[in-house]
Amino acid sequence: MIDFQYVRTTDIEAALRAGTAPSAKYVAGGTNLIDLMKLNVERPGHVVDINDLGRRNPSLSMIADMPGGGLRLGALARMRDVAWDARVRERYPVVSQALLLAASGQLRNMATIGGNVLQRTRCPYFRDTAMPCNKREPGSGCSALSGINRTEAVLGVSDHCIATYPGDLAVALVALGATVTIRGPGAGDRLIDFASLHVVPGTHPERETTLRPGELITSIDLPPLPAAKRSLYLKVRDRASFAFALASAAVAVDVQSGKIQDARVGLGGVATRPWRSTEAEHELIGKPVSEHTFREAAEAALAKARPHRDNAFKVLLAKRTLVRALTEVTT
Numbered sequence: 001m002i003d004f005q006y007v008r009t010t011d012i013e014a015a016l017r018a019g020t021a022p023s024a025k026y027v028a029g030g031t032n033l034i035d036l037m038k039l040n041v042e043r044p045g046h047v048v049d050i051n052d053l054g055r056r057n058p059s060l061s062m063i064a065d066m067p068g069g070g071l072r073l074g075a076l077a078r079m080r081d082v083a084w085d086a087r088v089r090e091r092y093p094v095v096s097q098a099l100l101l102a103a104s105g106q107l108r109n110m111a112t113i114g115g116n117v118l119q120r121t122r123c124p125y126f127r128d129t130a131m132p133c134n135k136r137e138p139g140s141g142c143s144a145l146s147g148i149n150r151t152e153a154v155l156g157v158s159d160h161c162i163a164t165y166p167g168d169l170a171v172a173l174v175a176l177g178a179t180v181t182i183r184g185p186g187a188g189d190r191l192i193d194f195a196s197l198h199v200v201p202g203t204h205p206e207r208e209t210t211l212r213p214g215e216l217i218t219s220i221d222l223p224p225l226p227a228a229k230r231s232l233y234l235k236v237r238d239r240a241s242f243a244f245a246l247a248s249a250a251v252a253v254d255v256q257s258g259k260i261q262d263a264r265v266g267l268g269g270v271a272t273r274p275w276r277s278t279e280a281e282h283e284l285i286g287k288p289v290s291e292h293t294f295r296e297a298a299e300a301a302l303a304k305a306r307p308h309r310d311n312a313f314k315v316l317l318a319k320r321t322l323v324r325a326l327t328e329v330t331t
């Protein structure tokens, strides 16, 4: 374990100032950061514990109704609390399901919404400091390209990194069109679409988000969306529990008289970032509810897939997962 300075405060501005120190990292539930520190993958010089910020800023850990019908999830709200919230379950079932299919009960008690969406890839080479990895050490190479790449991504990949974004919640959030509120040191709030939070690796896999140094996510807003009431998260994994997705689909569909009025599609387990498929949505909207429509949407969603040696199976798996999710949500 490396030496680091530890700061814990109830004052958000003090936390933000501490967060700008060189190689500072915020810690919320710690279930990802501490894990990576133990592996020597993360080596922060300063660890800024944000768990007490909710005492002076209750909105950071609350789930609150928004004017117009949306819901605000405080960044420090625990995965468990959001998953079981009656409003989330009724108005955004896809969010509740994505959370309940993620990690374990113990982890969900500890882990936060902000930390969950910012968790880092489970690429085995990223987590093994003996192996070259462009994400961990820019310019060192990508071991997964020629190594065992069964769990890696097929969408949004580059010649520098093919690591899968691992989380479940983010797939639901990108499909719903959520908004992220971010607070920077000495600055007010800035709002971005959830879809703009994570970036594809390109030539800089070490850059994973559009957050600026020291910025803190304070909340995530779920928009009022009629389709969200009829939404579903389907996750396929190697074993029935406690495993990351090989492929997953977050779908929300508004159907009137057998015709699809609105559709939202997110894919997980197959892409380098939480993946919204506007191509699939385009194939669905205005079409009748039918297996043919769903198959067309799945083909469109995976049309740009770029598999590697061991993960070609994910293309078919993702298509089938999406078709099944759409079938279940419209039945």
Ligand SMILES: Cc1cc2nc3c(=O)[nH]c(=O)nc-3n(C[C@H](O)[C@H](O)[C@H](O)COP(=O)(O)OP(=O)(O)OC[C@H]3O[C@@H](n4cnc5c(N)ncnc54)[C@H](O)[C@@H]3O)c2cc1C
Residues within 6 Å of the ligand: 025, 026, 027, 028, 029, 030, 031, 032, 033, 034, 035, 075, 076, 101, 102, 103, 104, 107, 110, 111, 112, 113, 114, 115, 116, 117, 118, 119, 166, 167, 168, 169, 215, 216, 217, 218, 242, 243, 244, 245
């Ligand atoms: C065995 C195991 C199985 C798992 N299975 C799944 C799974 O199936 N699906 C899934 O989705 N997840 C899974 N996870 C991951 C788990 O859900 C995450 O570790 C957890 O959600 C992270 O939340 P946290 O609050 O503990 O984050 P932390 O570890 O505290 O932080 C994670 C990262 O986010 C940053 N951060 C945290 N909060 C903020 C904020 N408000 N603003 C800015 N930066 C912030 C930290 O600096 C850090 O870089 C699993 C984890 C384990 C250990």
Ligand code: SF4
Residues within 6 Å of the ligand: 121, 123, 124, 125, 126, 132, 133, 134, 135, 136, 141, 142, 143, 144, 145, 152, 160, 161, 162, 163, 205
């Ligand atoms: S896929 Fe990305 S995270 Fe994995 S070894 Fe290659 S560069 Fe590193």
